[in-house]
Amino acid sequence: xxxxxxxxxxxxxxxxxxxxxxxxxxxxxxxxxxxxxxxxxxxxxxxxxxxxxxxxxxxxxxxxxxxxxxxxxxxxxxxxxxxxxxxxxxxxxxxxxxxxxxxxxxxxxxxxxxxxxxxxxxxxxxxxxxxxxxxxxxxxxxxxxxxxxxxxxxxxxxxxxxxxxxxxxxxxxxxxxxxxxxxxx
Numbered sequence: 341x342x343x344x345x346x347x348x349x350x351x352x353x354x355x356x357x358x359x360x361x362x363x364x365x366x367x368x369x370x371x372x373x374x375x376x377x378x379x380x381x382x383x384x385x386x387x388x389x390x391x392x393x394x395x396x397x398x399x400x401x402x403x404x405x406x407x408x409x410x411x412x413x414x415x416x417x418x419x420x421x422x423x424x425x426x427x428x429x430x431x432x433x434x435x436x437x438x439x440x441x442x443x444x445x446x447x448x449x450x451x452x453x454x455x456x457x458x459x460x461x462x463x464x465x466x467x468x469x470x471x472x473x474x475x476x477x478x479x480x481x482x483x484x485x486x487x488x489x490x491x492x493x494x495x496x497x498x499x500x501x502x503x504x505x506x507x508x509x510x511x512x513x514x515x516x517x518x519x520x521x522x523x524x525x
């Protein structure tokens with residue numbers, strides 16, 4: 341069996357790929373992340389994924405288009421649904437590539453992150469799988485998140501501080517200000 345896995349970042353891929361190789365005959369990755377802002381952040385994450393792929397001999401397709409405008413067009417005035425839209429965009433892309441490449445499943449390293457909404461991701465992945473006639477692989481690898489972070493630090497891989505989108509970046513700074521100042525006025 342073959343699986344094509346959307347890669348959100350190197351630390352999340354680091355733990356999940358070896359486990360997927362135990363279950364599948366072929367595991368291939370797809371880099372596609374139109375939500376990441378700013379461009380320098382996008383470049384850091386992409387560079388880190390390329391370094392990880394080279395060091396671990398992972399096969400990765402790089403859909404290296406900076407798709408921020410498309411992401412923002414879909415999300416503007418629907419900010420409360422941004423995660424659902426973002427998951428849909430990325431899962432749709434990996435599902436289409438997987439179907440064209442005759443893979444049996446599609447998946448995402450996003451399922452490794454404790455910061456992502458597992459329930460929503462599963463719902464979106466199932467809907468995309470049904471829409472594009474390919475099975476989603478929905479196993480969570482959250483149990484290895486800490487191990488993955490530690491190993492990725494030893495490998496010198498980049499560690500992001502937010503999911504990637506401008507809204508998440510804003511929330512990160514608001515939380516930081518609240519911690520420093522107490523209450524925001």
